[in-house]
Amino acid sequence: MSSKTHITLTINDEPYRADVEPRMLAADFLRDELALTGTHIGCEHGVCGACTILLNGVSVRSCLLLAIQLDDAEVQTVEGLGSTREMHRIQTAFREYHALQCGFCTPGFLMTVQDILNTLPLRNDKEIRDALSGNICRCTGYDHIVKAVRSLVTERDKIANQ
Amino acid sequence: MKPAPFEYVRPDTLDAAVQALNHEDARIIAGGQSLVPMMNFRLVQPERLVDINRIEALTPIVQTDTGVRVGALTRHVEAEYHPLLREHFPIISEAMPYVAHLAIRNRGTIAGSLCHADPSAEWPLLAILLNGEIEILGGSGSRTVPAEEFFMAPLTTDIAETELVTGVFFPSPPASCGMAFDEVSWRAGDFAIVAAGALVYIEKNRFVNVRLVLGGVFDTPIRITALEEALVGQSANQDAIEAVLSLTTKDLEPNDDLHASAEYRLSLVHVLARRVLTCALERASS
Structure with missing residues (x-):
């Protein structure tokens, strides 16, 4: 029952091969096997959003996914978003608007924001708050996160309207 | 964990x-x-x-002469944006944003939600409202179960452990039909305290057929047949809806729980039943 299965996948544009036990969660695989510890684990039952990653381009909870299910998949984690030297625009917006304090929830928020900017109109703050409601932050009170996202939405729509 | x-x-x-x-x-x-x-x-x-995620036979959404068949593996987001479902069952894209959060909707499936059979979940309610037929495959062949008979108790359905749901068939509603969905939860993405869906057919300004289904107030989503029957034949207007609204809660005995008292649930039932019936009527009339 505990025998391992070989999987191949792409993470942040890099090819990976690994042998995984079927019961290993994708979040644990990223952190413990590959040392990609940017993906954080909060609740381990799909409620807090800290472990959000992109699977084949869309946001998913990596604690509700098995590593074995990543076979052939394309994964993006927060490490693929940007680095401290070259931050992604979403990351600089979070810095600009003080959209984080302790930072534990931030990787999940960043990945969620990437998906909602791609898929949702986010016409007002209520829609932004609803779209962020799957990620829990215990520090900021959300206001600054909403401001950061609002600035990104304005930028996105300006480019789209050009 | x-x-x-x-x-x-x-x-x-x-x-x-x-x-x-x-x-x-x-x-x-x-x-x-x-x-x-x-x-x-x-x-x-x-x-x-x-x-079952790699079984291609479980993914298509196809139109037939009599309705639309939705593959079991259809993710909630796919159902929300699919052109065929938007055209024939706009209530599905109206209801999908209420299903948890985007990251859950990207991954969760219609059949998963139906088989999990949470009493306040959106898909079981929609399946009953839209007269869906659940297609089931097992070792001894395939069978079809009307959604109304599929849900037996909280988290309990008619499916055997050796069977799987392969898809859901939604029969096309008549053109003069309006549908509406609404729900109340504490926060966006939470399970509904009460959810409601209505389907209204009118002809010559009279109610010909009405369906009202509620979630979160009973072991399974529940049709309010007393109200449905009372509206049929009446003039299709708001007064007729107001006159029968008290029938919505007549036989309901929802439970108290951490999320809401039974009393609050009953009051939500009134509010939501009025909202979805009124909205469905407007849509049927336009």
Whole structure:
């Protein structure tokens, strides 16, 4: 029952091969096997959003996914978003608007924001708050996160309207 | 919190899936958005997990002469944006944003939600409202169960452990039909305290057929047949709706729980029933 299965996948544009036990969660695989510890684990039952990653381009909870299910998949984690030297625009917006304090929830928020900017109109703050409601932050009170996202939405729509 | 060990099987075909399910303690994983939390908590510890995500036969959404057939593996987001469903069943894209959060909707499936059968979930309510037929496959062949008979109790359906849902068929409603969905929850993405869906057919300015289904107030989504029958034949206007609204709560005895008292639930039932009936009537009239 505990025998391992070989999987191949792409993470942040890099090819990976690994042998995984079927019961290993994708979040644990990223952190413990590959040392990609940017993906954080909060609740381990799909409620807090800290472990959000992109699977084949869309946001998913990596604690509700098995590593074995990543076979052939394309994964993006927060490490693929940007680095401290070259931050992604979403990351600089979070810095600009003080959209984080302790930072534990931030990787999940960043990945969620990437998906909602791609898929949702986010016409007002209520829609932004609803779209962020799957990620829990215990520090900021959300206001600054909403401001950061609002600035990104304005930028996105300006480019789209050009 | 980690799942207990299990054997993992990933069939590519329906035949192989049925074979894999022929086991003492096998569970199907589709989106896994309800199953994996239960496995993480070890409330569920299947010996074998049958992953149906690679079975292509479970994905298509197709139009037939009489309706639309939705494959079991259709993710909530796919259902929300699919042109065929938007055209024939706009209530589905109206209801989908209420299903948890985007990351859950990206992964969770229609069949997973139906088989999990949470009493306040959106898909079971929609399936009953839209007169859906659940297609089930097992070792002895396939069968179809009307949604109304599929849900038996909280988290309990008519499906056997060796069977899987392959799709849901939604019969086309008549053109003069209006539908509406609404729900109230504490926060966006939470389970509904009460959810309501209505379907209204009118002809010559009279109600010909009405369906009102509520979620979160009983063991399964429940049709309010007393109100439905009372509206048929009446003039299609708001006064007629107001006159029968008290029938909505007549036989309901919802439970108190941490989220809401029974009294509050009954008051929500009134508010939501009025909203969805009024909105469905407007849409049927326009």
